[in-house]
Amino acid sequence: MPDYNFFRKKFATMIKQGIGALEVPLANLEISDLIEIPPDSHFGDFAFPCFFLAKKLKKSPVEIAKELTSKLDKNKYFEKFEAVGGYLNVFIDRKFLANDFFSSQSIIPEIKSKKERVIIEYLNANPNKPLHLGQARNICLGDSLVRIFRFLGYQTNAANYSDDSGVNVGYNLVAHLSGDYPLETMEKFDHYCGRVYLAMREKESDPDFQKKLEEVLKKIEEDDPEVIKIQRQIVKQCLLAQLQSAWNINSYFDLVNWETDILHSGLFELVFQKLKKIKRINKLTEGRLAGCWVFNLRGLKDFSGLENQDYVLIKSNGLSTYTAKDIAYAFWKLSKPKIEIKYSQLIRQPNNQIIWMTDSHFGKDKKDFGNYDWAINVIDKRQELPQKIVSLALQEMGVLAKKKYQHLAYGVVYLTPKTLSKLGIKLTLEEKNQPFLPFSSRRGWTVNLDDLYNKLFEKIKSETKEKNPDRDEKWVDLVARKLAVATIRFSLAKVDKDRDIIFDLDEALDIHGATGIYLEYTYARLKSILKKSKGSKLLVQKKFDHQPDELEFEIIKKIISFQETIDNVLNNLSPHYLANYLLDLARLINLYYEKIPILKSPAKVKSFRLKLIQSSVEILKLGLNLLGIEEVEKM
Incomplete structure (x- = not known):
């Protein structure tokens, strides 16, 4: 076709x-x-x-x-x-297109497998708190791209980089080492960690706390056995809880890279020795950054607007910055360092796929991770500068001569006051009158993914049960789960990645709006038409003596532009092209359904119209699945 x-x-x-x-x-x-x-x-x-x-x-x-x-x-x-x-x-030519379209064995493009190996890194949440809606956007972008790259034939791995050596984890570790907070809790562990973290943030102005924090971070980097034992227990338990939240919205991984394994495996030291050979990287001996290893950015066009032209990689106290560790990690992604990374199994996911994790202490398995051709990092736009530094370092080390490293930057998520109020967050009158509010954990202006998912699930379940009183609980739960996922994922995927999102709960659930629910409704409606046709032989007819009218022609054109849409996703690394394509197709086919009595059409054109419905169903299903959304046949 x-x-x-x-x-x-x-x-x-x-x-x-x-x-x-x-x-x-x-x-x-x-x-x-x-x-x-x-x-x-x-x-x-x-x-x-x-x-x-x-x-x-x-x-x-x-x-x-x-x-x-x-x-x-x-x-x-x-x-x-x-x-x-x-x-x-x-x-x-309409007739040529219609006949060629319907004589094709499949409307799904034939894809050949590719040799290129791709790693798409997303989620990347600190393992010390529950996932919030902004991180859910990261998940939806990353997971959708993984699905689309695999569809296009790329050998693709989905990776989660877990920063278990940074200052955020340090707050929690100080709390548990001090004995103020036990490691056991009946609460979901990531939520418990979030509460502990916020309590420790109240102490950050205390010099004694800051001293303990620096000591703990130093011991993590030095691989102190006692500290590492508790640290790994906390971060692993928190990560597993975070993964449960990701699984709820159909996101799965191949690999978790622990940041501490970059330090403890010898990878960081190996890469840092390479960095020292770069003329622009040196250790300062005077000034406010004395004792720091810095990247000298003077004279580089991309960094000309920076007030500080010395970018710190290693602090004067010897601690590595996030960016320095990211450079080592990126080097592993795109090359084959002369060190051996060991792996062990983390857990088997609900989709029956095993997640592997780096494990420099107890790992015994060798896996074919690393040395990819293309690395894509889904990290919000506020991290644009560090990602530019990483790319510059790779270029200086000669890694990018034949490899690609891309930062997929995306906008942040805001919330409408109405949404915050519906989720039980108290606002002042002035705050209620704002068009939107930013995330603020200290003010309580956050929506974690678990709470949003549960709220949507219960609301949709109640409505589904009311509309389908004869259906059993299992069926209602399954439909409610699929529709809750569709609501979240589509709301976060339909917006251009470069734009910020203002999330509104009511808009996301609008069955007639630009929503996942609307697409599910369209799919279910079309499946109902096909079911009523009772598998007629009309559907297997390949030649049609029918000149498509204006609307039919527009639908055919939209269906055959699917591959072009996927190409746009690939070229721009933005799934919103696919999401909006599905909306356009759904609007066209719903208009067609309302205007044309398909099942009562004359026999001459009935086959044509049913085939058009069937083709739309196939594309809608594929498109939804590529966005991580499972189709629903009845609502």
């Missing part, structure tokens, strides 16, 4: 030949990149702007478009060419 790119390339070839007939040198110009899709299909399916040719030909774009049109002949792919303004517009 031809996809939209097939027609784009055919049109580009014709344009190139037409321009050649006008005796215009093209150099290395890529015609297909210039082709646009008109905002209104009445102006055609593709448009070629002629403005750039005006100077070369010394003619107006309008005149050039008319001349080009005269050079192009109608063929089986295109039924009409029009010059409008400075554009040459082309119309795909």
Whole structure:
């Protein structure tokens, strides 16, 4: 089955030949990149702007478009060419597209496996508190990309980098080592850790506490046996609780990389010795950063606006910064260091897949992790500077000569006051009148993923039970779970990754809005039509003597643009292209359902219309699954 790119390339070839007939040198110009899709299909399916040719030909774009049109002949792919303004517009032949579309064995693109190995790192939450809605956005972006990369044939691993040596974990470790807080609790452990952490934050201005904190962090880096024993117990138990939250929304991993294993395996020291050979990295002997190892950024265009041109990698007290450890980790991702990383099994997940973890103390297994061709790091946009430093260090070490390292930056999540109030958070009158509020753990303006998921699950379960009184509890629970996941994941996936999100609970549950619930409703509605057709032989018919009308043609065009949509996701590392594509398809097919009595159609066109519904169902299911959403056949 031809996809939209097939027609784009055919049109580009014709344009190139037409321009050649006008005796215009093209150099290395890529015609297909210039082709646009008109905002209104009445102006055609593709448009070629002629403005750039005006100077070369010394003619107006309008005149050039008319001349080009005269050079192009109608063929089986295109039924009409029009010059409008400075554009040459082309119309795909409807009957050709419809017959080719329906004669294809599958509307799902055929994908060949690729040799490239990819690691997509996401979640990356400190293992000392529950996951919040901002981290849920990270999960939805990362997990969706893992699914899409695998669909495209890449050998892809999903990794979670757990910062178990940083200052946040240090707060909790001081609390437990002091004996103020036991390690046992009946509370979900990540929630318990979050409470302990907030209590310790109240002491951060205390010099005695700061001294204990620095001592603990130093002992973690030095691999002190007594401290490491308790530290590993805390972070592992907290991580497992966090993973339960991720599993609730259908996110699974291949590997957990502990930050302490970067330090204790010898990887950090090996990489740091390489960094010392870079001219821009040196140890300062005077000034406020005396004793620190820094990256000198002076004279580099990307860092010209920084007030401080010395970026600290190792503090004067010998402690490594997050960025320094990230450089070592990134080096492992894209190369094969001369050290042996050991692994052990962490846990078998609900999808029956094992998560492996680095284990420099007790690991006995060797695994084929590391030395990837492409590393993608899903980290919010506030970490743009450290990620640039990591990329610069890799470049200076020669790692990026044949490998790719990309930071997928994304916007933060805000909450509407109405949502906070519905989740039981008390606000002042002034706060209630704000359009949105930022996350603030100290003020209680946070929504953790567990609470949101449970709130949605109970609300949807109640409504589903009311609509389906004859269904048993197991069925209702399953549907409610799928719809809760769809609500969360779609709300966080549909927005361009570069934009911030203002999350509103009511909007996310709107069955008629741009929501996951709306897509599930559409899928269930279409499945109901197919079920009522009772598996008619009409569905296996491959040739159709039917000229598609305007709406049918738009639906077919939308379906065949699926591959182009996936390409956009890949090129921009943003699943929102797929999410919005599914919305567009759902709106078109719902409009079609409302306008056309599909099951009562004349026999001549009934097969065509049922096949169109069936094809839409297949694409909706695939698209939802790639976004980590399980389809629901009845709501």
